[in-house]
Amino acid sequence: MIRAQAALETRMLLRNGEQLLLTVVIPALVLVLFSTVDVIDTGDGEAVDFLAPGVLALAVLSTAFTGQAIATGFERRYGVLKRLGASPLPRWALMTAKTCSVLVTEVLQVALLIAIAFGLGWSPHGDPVSVALLLALGTAAFSGLGLLMAGTLKAEATLAAANLVFLLLLVGGGVMVPLEKFPDAAQSVLQLLPIAALSDGLRDVLRDGAGTPWADLGILAAWAVLGLGAAARFFRWE
Numbered sequence: 001m002i003r004a005q006a007a008l009e010t011r012m013l014l015r016n017g018e019q020l021l022l023t024v025v026i027p028a029l030v031l032v033l034f035s036t037v038d039v040i041d042t043g044d045g046e047a048v049d050f051l052a053p054g055v056l057a058l059a060v061l062s063t064a065f066t067g068q069a070i071a072t073g074f075e076r077r078y079g080v081l082k083r084l085g086a087s088p089l090p091r092w093a094l095m096t097a098k099t100c101s102v103l104v105t106e107v108l109q110v111a112l113l114i115a116i117a118f119g120l121g122w123s124p125h126g127d128p129v130s131v132a133l134l135l136a137l138g139t140a141a142f143s144g145l146g147l148l149m150a151g152t153l154k155a156e157a158t159l160a161a162a163n164l165v166f167l168l169l170l171v172g173g174g175v176m177v178p179l180e181k182f183p184d185a186a187q188s189v190l191q192l193l194p195i196a197a198l199s200d201g202l203r204d205v206l207r208d209g210a211g212t213p214w215a216d217l218g219i220l221a222a223w224a225v226l227g228l229g230a231a232a233r234f235f236r237w238e
Contacts, residue, residue: 001089002097009101013071023063024109028116030176031055035120040176045207052117052124053202054175059109060135061173061195064102064142066166072098072150073158082238092232099143106139126205130212134205137220138198144227145194151235174199194223 034040035048042050075081084094117124150158171177172186173195179187190196201216 002093002100005089005094005097006100006104009098010104013067013101013105023059023067023105024112027055027059027062027109027113030058030170031113031116032120034176035117041178041181043178043180046121046123048117048120048122049207050178050203051176052113052120052122053206054199055113055117056110056135056202057138057173057195057199058170058175059113060106060138060198061142061166061169063105063109064099064139065146066162067146068098068102068143069146069150069162070159072147073153073155073162076150076236076238077155079238084237091235091237095143095147095228095231095235098147099140102139102143103136106135110135124206125209127212130205131202133217134198134201134213134220137217137224138194141194141198141220141223141227144224144229144231147231147235148227151231169193169195174203192219194220197223 031048031051034042035046035051038047040047072081081094089097114122146162149161153161169175172182172190173193174190175195179190179196179200182190191200197216197219201213201220204210204213204216
């Protein structure tokens with residue numbers, strides 16, 4: 001059941017032009033624009049070396065959180081989830097299938113963004129296993145939070161809130177602007193956000209060649225447990 005539902009979710013996701021704009025076009029534009037135009041001070045080194053890991057984190061955010069929250073919220077509104085709730089598919093299996101479909105989409109996203117980054121002169125370093133762990137835990141964290149929002153708020157509220165959170169985290173999550181640019185008090189809070197943990201962890205590995213970023217992985221794991229646990233508990237079919 002999970003495999004069949006995951007395949008259906010993936011086909012629906014890839015056929016949705018609006019979601020493809022959010023999940024593919026916007027991260028690619030951010031990477032190209034701010035890597036080639038000197039608008040933001042990204043510190044020492046090439047801008048693409050700072051931006052590429054952050055944009056990979058942005059891709060996870062856009063797919064696992066924003067896109068999934070909006071799509072699932074309107075599925076609730078139109079009664080799709082109500083019909084699924086009457087099927088043998090349990091709530092946790094639906095969430096698992098949606099998360100699997102997100103992972104498939106992210107593989108395509110990451111491949112495209114890496115190709116663009118290489119074309120811009122990106123020189124990554126570090127352990128690919130650590131990168132995979134960060135992306136997987138980031139996906140689980142954002143997927144849980146997106147499903148929690150979609151399963152508890154009305155569709156219109158989910159649409160507005162998911163887009164607002166996306167914009168706020170794009171600016172204040174360490175994706176484009178280094179967290180060091182923010183006041184010390186704000187840094188201590190922003191560093192605990194899943195987008196900051198994911199972008200900083202990827203940057204430590206891919207730009208600086210650091211070892212496994214256990215602190216960032218711990219933050220992402222905590223958000224994943226919190227988000228998925230709350231979604232499984234409070235998600236409503238209608």
